Amino acid sequence: MTSRPAGAAAGPAAPAGPPNPRRAEILGAAAELFARRGYHGVSIGDLGRAVGLTGPALYRHFSGKEAVLAEMLLDISERLLAEGVRRAADPDPGRALDALLRWHIAFALDNPALITVHERELDNVPEPQRHRIRRLQRAYVEEWVAVLRRLHPGLRDGRTRAAVHACFGLLNSTPRSAAGLDRDAMGELLQTMARAALDAAGREAG
Amino acid sequence: MTSRPAGAAAGPAAPAGPPNPRRAEILGAAAELFARRGYHGVSIGDLGRAVGLTGPALYRHFSGKEAVLAEMLLDISERLLAEGVRRAADPDPGRALDALLRWHIAFALDNPALITVHERELDNVPEPQRHRIRRLQRAYVEEWVAVLRRLHPGLRDGRTRAAVHACFGLLNSTPRSAAGLDRDAMGELLQTMARAALDAAGREAG
DNA sequence: CGCCGATGTTAATCACCGTTAACAACCTTA
């Protein structure tokens, strides 16, 4: 009875198999809506309408509203961490930090809605998967902390972690201030400011 | 028929008169809940329960859920702007910037929930008052922009505004990273990082 | 052709939410 024909998205349970275009479309629209109005401010009807469907049609692709959010956050966290690990591996901590900054900035500039949701909506993910996402998020932070510790030895642990979080706050402000500057100018500005902020954090009161 | 006995909070309409302790209590609890779960994630019942009442009791003090949020945001915006104007008035732009930073950091550290709501929930305020709050928020930003322009002449306008928003992102990250550091250490760290970030923004590519 | 799984739709269910109504207790005060 449970013979899934090897790859087709037969059930709305598992997010495996070949990428279903409908799923991706829904996830994209959901990101925009969740970012703009917040998870609780978006109804299933809104979600369906955003991709030209009625509300209940969504259950053909996801097991529910929470599942949409969970898959979205899981995907973001995995992408951020995977590339973060890669960039943090540079033996020169200064270059590693710049590479991390460029990565995070590019991601935020290209996916402002995703970054916003990633920052705000973790609490609305049901418990089985919330822990997994939180672990990924923490691991991503740890990549930054490790690089920063190599770059500024003698920096206290709590201070390092706080500095990284403050840096994320700076970088993730992009969606709220996209006005005026084009993408490249904005990216360069954020890189400059963030690098200066982190260096200053490492310089004083180590 | 509309003889309000001069000062007593007779109707739930106007937020004037002597400060009603119940109103303040509700506003405080609402700030925590809105910050943690988002405006739409908090029900009237939650709000009442948080101050030891039932849901409908709230209507003795506010005309509705939206009015709670509106009054909260209006109050925050006014407080931020009033003191911001005062501090920006220092003729030395460097001192003015440091004073602005100290003010905003102190506010964020002392009222993490308020800063979060102020940053996220403007869209849920009904239209008569949303414009007023937005004007106050913009005026506050303009104080920062003006000081930064005095400090770093030749800085382009769009870049200045973007830098200020990025700085707010950094400072407002406090509620998401309060762990580890005590209040004073955190304040000093934020001051250091923000000042370095803004100076770097003003230094390059003016 | 005729079955079937995938993908939609509309109608129905059930909970919850914001709000209002109706009623009670209390405090002041004329």
Next chain:
DNA sequence: TAAGGTTGTTAACGGTGATTAACATCGGCG
């Protein structure tokens, strides 16, 4: 003490939301 305003409570109303059920369509394929 009686009246009235203040601040609660519980019950009721109308709307909406998430989810499920029942039914339609359609494309591939035996």
